[in-house]
Amino acid sequence: MPEQTTGSRPTLEAVAARAGVSRATASRVVNGGAGVRAPLVDKVRQAVEELGYVPNHAARTLVTRRNGAVAVIIAEPEFRIFSDPFFEQQVRGISRELTAHDSQLVLLWVEGPGDHDRIARYLGGGHVDGALAFSLHNDDELPALIGRTKIPMVFGGRPASGSDLAVPYVDCDNRGGAREAVRHLVSLGRKNIAHIAGPRDQTSALDRIDGYHDVLVDADPGLFCQGDFTAQSGARAMADLLDRRPDVDGVFVSNDLMASGALRTLRERGLRVPQDVALVGFDDMASVVDTTEPALTTVRQDIEGMGRLMVRLLMRLLNESGGDAPASVITPTTLVRRASA
Numbered sequence: 001m002p003e004q005t006t007g008s009r010p011t012l013e014a015v016a017a018r019a020g021v022s023r024a025t026a027s028r029v030v031n032g033g034a035g036v037r038a039p040l041v042d043k044v045r046q047a048v049e050e051l052g053y054v055p056n057h058a059a060r061t062l063v064t065r066r067n068g069a070v071a072v073i074i075a076e077p078e079f080r081i082f083s084d085p086f087f088e089q090q091v092r093g094i095s096r097e098l099t100a101h102d103s104q105l106v107l108l109w110v111e112g113p114g115d116h117d118r119i120a121r122y123l124g125g126g127h128v129d130g131a132l133a134f135s136l137h138n139d140d141e142l143p144a145l146i147g148r149t150k151i152p153m154v155f156g157g158r159p160a161s162g163s164d165l166a167v168p169y170v171d172c173d174n175r176g177g178a179r180e181a182v183r184h185l186v187s188l189g190r191k192n193i194a195h196i197a198g199p200r201d202q203t204s205a206l207d208r209i210d211g212y213h214d215v216l217v218d219a220d221p222g223l224f225c226q227g228d229f230t231a232q233s234g235a236r237a238m239a240d241l242l243d244r245r246p247d248v249d250g251v252f253v254s255n256d257l258m259a260s261g262a263l264r265t266l267r268e269r270g271l272r273v274p275q276d277v278a279l280v281g282f283d284d285m286a287s288v289v290d291t292t293e294p295a296l297t298t299v300r301q302d303i304e305g306m307g308r309l310m311v312r313l314l315m316r317l318l319n320e321s322g323g324d325a326p327a328s329v330i331t332p333t334t335l336v337r338r339a340s341a
Helices: 012-019 023-030 038-051 057-064 085-100 114-124 142-149 174-187 203-215 231-244 256-268 303-319
Strands: 069-074 104-109 130-134 153-156 169-172 193-197 224-226 250-253 278-283 297-300 329-331 334-336
Touching: 012 023, 012 038, 023 038, 069 085, 069 114, 085 104, 085 303, 104 114, 114 142, 130 142, 130 303, 142 153, 153 303, 169 174, 169 303, 174 193, 174 203, 174 250, 174 278, 174 297, 174 334, 193 203, 193 231, 193 256, 224 231, 231 250, 231 256, 250 256, 256 278, 303 329
Parallel strands: 069 104, 069 130, 130 153, 153 169, 169 329, 193 224, 193 250, 250 278, 278 297
Antiparallel strands: 297 334
8 A cells, every 4th residue: 555645745644654553553653652562663753754754733632632832931021031141041941851852832921910811811722731930920910820721830939928829849949059158258257248139029039138147147237239130230239238338348149140230330439359349149150150250159050950840840740630749849059169259
């Protein structure tokens, strides 16, 4: 019997004929089903490669009840997503792991509250198998809206306390990393150690604030200043600190971007780093630390690895529907000592 094609496009029947197996067996192999002996799997895969067979998405969805796509929702406006290398690294990890699972990434971002209903409608429309959401804010309605769609979901970052959603998450040890950063500054003999914090509506910033206060229990409130995780806010916060407390001799900054801005302000004020002011950041993003002068001491978190872990948790949710949700994961942090402290 001749191999069947649709125009120039090979069919599943053609794959089955080339491999010498039934159409049902070829379908199970192509769609990732179990119960096919390894030699037959090899024959089907060889036939797929030789014929250049591409599965029909609609037919595959009917068989597997999967779309082969995952929504990645970043609760930040477009300008933040494309200017902050943190998001680039995390999305890269997510994309690479999704590729390994033969799934596509659908990127969604939030310009404002008006986008929430649009995203919820999209997710509820059956276009994706699950969702990964990160950079969430404490007053964000988005998690609850996603939760009502009933699709499997994993958070990047610890959700705000009081959340009633039983959703697994992946985060780093923000509080422990902050403690290590501040202890390092103390070990250098710094007496007036300031903290430039991230926005208080995000749990990562709150945990790093707590880590700072774990070490400096009675820290002077005048040594605290807040930014928004951008380099510009770090520069402004450092200027404010120096105006209020010109005796500051150490600074723990809640992320590398703000630390790069703080470093620029210190240089403009004629202060030497680390001789006059020692500086420690958080993230260890190569695109930032490779450009600072002096080289930035910082707390390393595995940003790309955390993205991969988010996908793995989601795949467990998808493959073990009806079972218990996988446990959340807290990844370790490490202080990376360089020239700035």
